[in-house]
Amino acid sequence: MSQITFKNVETAKLVTLDLNLKVLKSSGREMFIQDSAVYVLLHQLFTQKVSLISYSDIGSIVRDQKSAFHMEDSPDSIIANKYVFKSHAVLKNVLVDDFIVTVRGLGYKASSKWLPVLEEKRDEQNKNAFLMEITAIIEDCIAYSESADITQDKSGFSFIKPDQETALDHFRRMNDCYHTFLSRYSAPGNSIELLELREKITKVLLYAIYWRVGDSLTSEKFRSDYKNELQVLLRQVKQAVDLLD
Incomplete structure (x- = not known):
């Protein structure tokens, strides 16, 4: 590279x-970076070989690039500040x-406001993978609802009573992709966006395990509402993910 x-x-x-x-x-x-010590320092920051460059690291860089006697009476912190x-x-x-x-008392690092372009692409790939999996789960839920029996209880509530294997499979898939996504994007400053996403995912989860209940609906109306509401939730999930950009 x-x-x-x-x-x-x-x-x-x-x-x-x-x-x-x-x-x-x-x-x-x-x-053009003429000063060799400055170049090595920037090289370390850009390549991110370490997350933090300490005062002593910078002192060593300067001595290696200049001479062992360069600023020999100065502590590493002073050398680091200068370079x-x-x-x-x-x-x-x-x-x-x-x-x-x-990084007070320790050294310096690249600001979290700046993201390597390759890392940015990986982030976008992670988001796309998350959305693709959520979309696939929703499509599977809708497909299952099209052929499943719609049960009505004595209260008039309509619902789907899925086989346990299907419900558990949907739960596992959502749980896996959600926690992978959450661990990747948890960071100071985006808790509100993550909470909003979590709220949407929780709603999708209730549909995915078929806890959605209709009130005195025909089978056709239940299936239609179930499909439409899931599609709305998917759009809301995508909007919540976009807020994490």
């Missing part, structure tokens, strides 16, 4: 580090000013 690109999730701005040319690109601007400041200056030359953030 000769170029690594990050995208700001709030502004959609892109920033690219060309590993061969040692050039930083963004907003139509290009900046992160230089890195900020390079980034600002291409109109990027929030890529590096401080």
Whole structure:
């Protein structure tokens, strides 16, 4: 990989580090990174070999790229601050000013506002896989309802009493894809969106295990309402997922 690109999730701005040319690109601007220590520091941040670059790591980078005697009387924290400041200056030359953030008392890392483009694609693939599975479950639920007997009890309620294997299969499938999705997207700041998604998924689950009840409905009306309501829920789930972008 000769170029690594990050995208700001709030502004959609892109920033690219060309590993061969040692050039930083963004907003139509290009900046050659002349300082070897700054380049290695940015290289570490862009390649994400570590989630955090400590003060001592940066001190080692600077000494390796400069000399063992460079700023020899300065603690690693001072060296780190100086070279992160230089890195900020390079980034600002291409109109990027929030890529590096401080982890107080420990070091520095790439801001969570910036996501590697490949990671962004994986996120989209995860979302698509989740939606495809939910869609498949809903389609299976509707197909089952088309041939299942509609039961009416003494109160006039209409419902489907599925075989246990079908209900458990639908539950397992929904449980698996939901928890996989939830664990991937749980993060500070998106709890409201996840709660909204959870509410929609809970409703789909009730339909998937056939707990949906109609009041004095004919079999045809029950099946029609069941199908239409599930399709509405699917649209709502898709909208809730979109809010996680």
